[in-house]
Amino acid sequence: MRRTMTVTTALLLIGAAPAPREYVVPADGVVAARLNGVGLRLRIDPGTTAMPLVTDEIATRAQVKSGMFGTLYGVGPVHIAGKTGVAKLDLAGTILKRRISFAPKAYAEGFDGVMGPGGLEPPVIRFALRPSIPGERTVALPMVDQGGLMAGWAERFALIEVGGQPLRVRFDPHHPRTLATAGAAVRLASAFDGTISAVAGQQEIAFGIKRPIRTLTLARALGVGPLSLHTLGVRTMDNGNASDIAEAGTKADPNEIVVTAKGKHDPNRDRLSLGADTLAHCSSIVFDKPARAIRLTCA
Numbered sequence: 001m002r003r004t005m006t007v008t009t010a011l012l013l014i015g016a017a018p019a020p021r022e023y024v025v026p027a028d029g030v031v032a033a034r035l036n037g038v039g040l041r042l043r044i045d046p047g048t049t050a051m052p053l054v055t056d057e058i059a060t061r062a063q064v065k066s067g068m069f070g071t072l073y074g075v076g077p078v079h080i081a082g083k084t085g086v087a088k089l090d091l092a093g094t095i096l097k098r099r100i101s102f103a104p105k106a107y108a109e110g111f112d113g114v115m116g117p118g119g120l121e122p123p124v125i126r127f128a129l130r131p132s133i134p135g136e137r138t139v140a141l142p143m144v145d146q147g148g149l150m151a152g153w154a155e156r157f158a159l160i161e162v163g164g165q166p167l168r169v170r171f172d173p174h175h176p177r178t179l180a181t182a183g184a185a186v187r188l189a190s191a192f193d194g195t196i197s198a199v200a201g202q203q204e205i206a207f208g209i210k211r212p213i214r215t216l217t218l219a220r221a222l223g224v225g226p227l228s229l230h231t232l233g234v235r236t237m238d239n240g241n242a243s244d245i246a247e248a249g250t251k252a253d254p255n256e257i258v259v260t261a262k263g264k265h266d267p268n269r270d271r272l273s274l275g276a277d278t279l280a281h282c283s284s285i286v287f288d289k290p291a292r293a294i295r296l297t298c299a
Helices: 002-015 056-061 182-192
Strands: 022-025 030-035 038-044 053-055 070-075 078-091 094-103 113-115 124-128 137-144 157-162 165-171 179-181 194-196 201-206 209-224 227-235 271-274 282-288 293-298
Touching (some): 056 094, 070 201, 137 282, 182 227, 182 271
Parallel strands (some): 022 124, 053 094
Antiparallel strands (some): 030 038, 137 157, 137 293, 157 165
């Protein structure tokens, strides 16, 4: 009798084991997934929306029925219209009922879909970027969403202060360069005596869409948790206008750096995206939903 009771107790304890509090995302972000039973190559991406985004092709194969809500993704002046529907998403054996967005183009080349940490079930999402680095320290930053009625379906950001106003920071380890939108760059240039290079290039942002990029050099470093930034790319015509930032080699008065774009500048739309160049110093990014914090562990 005693042996039977022991075994039964053990089984009860095993059955009552809580779900894991932490979900670990590998460095490449690729996880096993199925949508309504259809296999897909899914990337968990710290810089994308909580609502999973897949291609029209995958949604058709998975028989996802379009609902009343649509989506519109803007990359500079280009907009990608999408539809949404509710479906079952199987992530490594855990089935989630989620509203899925689907669009004609793939958000990221080589993947059937992407999904941000806000859409995952566990309360703590750890992006394991690389092995630990000597001299690392961990700093927690406040975690926010974009606000508004659809905030729960959108990205999750860290929050820093620049020029007395909050600035949202996203994490983009799958793109090579750290970028600021034009409005964010103007604020950074004003706060840290920044100058912009005359040499322009382009970088892919999402959906294969490229935008003009220039380089902003800061006389004083910008701190983002344990990280210090002296140079970054600027999307010169996106969410603002960076034309009044002093050109490198000039003697412009930093007090004269102002936003001159047509229409009122909305600082809530300013974004700083930390790319692989900056995140190379970090071993992990942790999104702690109950604490409303993002913890960066970097050297």
